[in-house]
Amino acid sequence: MGAEETGLFGPDSVTWRVHSDPVLFLGGLRALFLQALHPLAMAGVAQHSQFQADPWGRLIRTAEYVGTVTYGSLSQAQAIGAVVRRAHRGLTGVEPETGQSYRVTDPELLLWVHNCEVDSFLDTARRSGMRLRPDEADAYLAEQVRAARLVGVPEAMVPDSVAALADYFARMRPVIRCTAAARRTARFLLFPPMPTPVQLFTPARPAWAALAALSYSxxxxxxxxxxxxxxxxxxxLTATALARSLRLVLMALPTSLRQGPHYRAAQARIASVCDRTA
Incomplete structure (x- = not known):
């Protein structure tokens, strides 16, 4: 089977294992909280994205991107990466609290977003009970270098092990700052807008707030x-215990409910290729 069918990673990768876990959405929310702490990265989101105007659409598009990069064919992954690069091209701005200018295509900013994402996915998976050996955790980060390249980060910049990722965040701690935009984003993630009937007649509001608070924790x-x-x-310790409990509940659901559409499509694509070559 060729790289076109298996995509960037393939069914035997640690990436497929981590990204198919039902608690991945907790990691996604954790990543958004973490990404917001970089003043320039947060300014880029605040000034150039539709997150505030269309939060649910933005979250859906982000999930679509991660799903396609993870499980899509090689050409599908490359195509959606090209879409993101085109969307970023030429976008610039000024962070209002410092007056510092930025380019959305700056590899350092793209690297921050990437590292927040992979750190959040990996840390959430492990703390919620997924058994990953140290070498498997390193393999996951090494695999994710391909995803970083897809959006324009040079390979040499990308941490490819747990130790390298920890060193990166240690270097970045003097940079992080909770700007007004970051505080607005945090409040937005905890209490996003919902249609009035949904708020009044369903448990969506308290359920979302609880999950977002757990992601923050x-x-x-x-x-x-x-x-x-x-x-x-x-x-x-409390957050880890709650994440483990949530994962146990989700793992008890039928497979058809736990597996996302991108994962199922990838399985069908690979099975079709295997049938044709059998």
Whole structure:
């Protein structure tokens, strides 16, 4: 079977294993909280995205991107990566609190977004109970270098191991700051707009708030300090226990409910190729 059918990673990759886990959405929300702490990256989102005007559409498009890059064919992954690069091209701005200018295509900013994402996916998976050996965690980050290249980050810049990723975040701690835009985003993630009937007649509002609060609690202590809300003693242990409990519940669901459409489409595509070559 060729690279076109298996895509960037393939069914035997650690990426497929991590990204197919039902708690991945917790990692996605954690990544958004973390990404917002970089003033220039946050300014780019605030000034050039539709996140505030169309939050649910933005989240759906982000999930579509991750799903296509993870499970799509090679040409599908490359095509959606090209769409993102075109969307970023020429976008510039000024971070209002410091007056510092930025380019959305700056590899350093793209690297921050990438590293927040992969750190959040990996950390959430492991803390919620997925058994990954240290070498498998390193393999996941090495695989994800391909995803970073897809949006324009030079390979040499991308951490490809747990130790390298930890070193990166240690270097970035003096950079992070909770700007007004970051605080608005955090509030938005915790309490997004919902149609009135949904708020009044369904448990969507408290359920979302609980999941978003859990995602926030899964942040590393230095990131929660960045927001000024570290939580009570034992926050990390409590968040880990809750994430494990949630994963146990989700893993008890039927496979058809746990597997996303991109994963099922990839399985069908690869099975079709195997049938033709059998």
């Amino acid at each position: 899964l942040l590393p202590d230095w990131a929660r300090r960045g927001y000024g809300l570290t939580g009570l003693p034992g926050t990390e």
